[in-house]
Amino acid sequence: MTSTATGPHWLDAEQQWLWRQWIAASTLLPDRLSRDLYQAHGISLADYEILVRLSESPQRRVRMSELADKTLSSRSRLSHQIDRMEKAGLVTREMCTEDRRGQWCVLTDVGWDLLVAAAPDHVESVRRHLVDVLSPEQFTALGVACGVVADRLVAHQD
Amino acid sequence: MTSTATGPHWLDAEQQWLWRQWIAASTLLPDRLSRDLYQAHGISLADYEILVRLSESPQRRVRMSELADKTLSSRSRLSHQIDRMEKAGLVTREMCTEDRRGQWCVLTDVGWDLLVAAAPDHVESVRRHLVDVLSPEQFTALGVACGVVADRLVAHQD
DNA sequence: GAAGATTGAATATTCAATCTTC
């Protein structure tokens, strides 16, 4: 659309520029972080996030549905992803005794070791491409704004 | 990893929180916008971006390699995507006479009409989920920070 | 040999249907 196709609710030129910067960063940064992680440790950013969530939980285990919520993934997607990670020996599934519909996803020692090895590199990558290229104020403003947006999106899936 | 696993370059608790807000927003917002677009008009956000870029260009056409750059897509990905959009009648390919290695991607009337129909809804969706939930200052800060990050990522693909 | 672009296979994600237990 050309900039002459204006209407009551159109974005003005500045808003459009800001919006495109968002698109660019939110496309390029995950690509880059995932590539860094893959080249150094053979896992994707999605795999890494799962390892982190499991490592933070008591007994290094999380129920599948809760893991899906925490990683902002659909259940189907998570299920397939855990299949792959299980094949790679990073996690295992265990029956849930309290609720027999449920499954625990459990971090293996191999998964833990991989996370320990990958974490410093990943943090370095996050710093290099995001945190360190911004002033502390800019980074804070970015995160806070994202928090507002994300909260609204989680709240009303309307 | 637990928060006790600190090191010289680790992110502190606040930085981690900010970082996770970024992940949440950059995961949820595109999902949401793409879903809105798909339900109302049968196209993805990626399709929409391509229609926009074509519509903005002289004679509604862009060279494949340039289109890949503009949409931050790999050439392979774009090639497959244009296959699908060509099948759907939204774009066509045309030989490039100046450089016979090249191809033009051209917006069809059907594609144009679809963009015209979808654009107001999409803009409304962007406003509802992003622009309007932030103060103007917050939105500006978000976009500016994203611009800095994106520029660095484009500049040195190191 | 490099740039423009595509191809097919491998991998990942989405979608709708299904199954079990609550």
Add this chain to the structure above:
DNA sequence: GAAGATTGAATATTCAATCTTC
């Protein structure tokens, strides 16, 4: 019937190889 979870097919993306023209 709803929640937890999975399954297989359809769709989309990545990766490495290839082809043509510069």
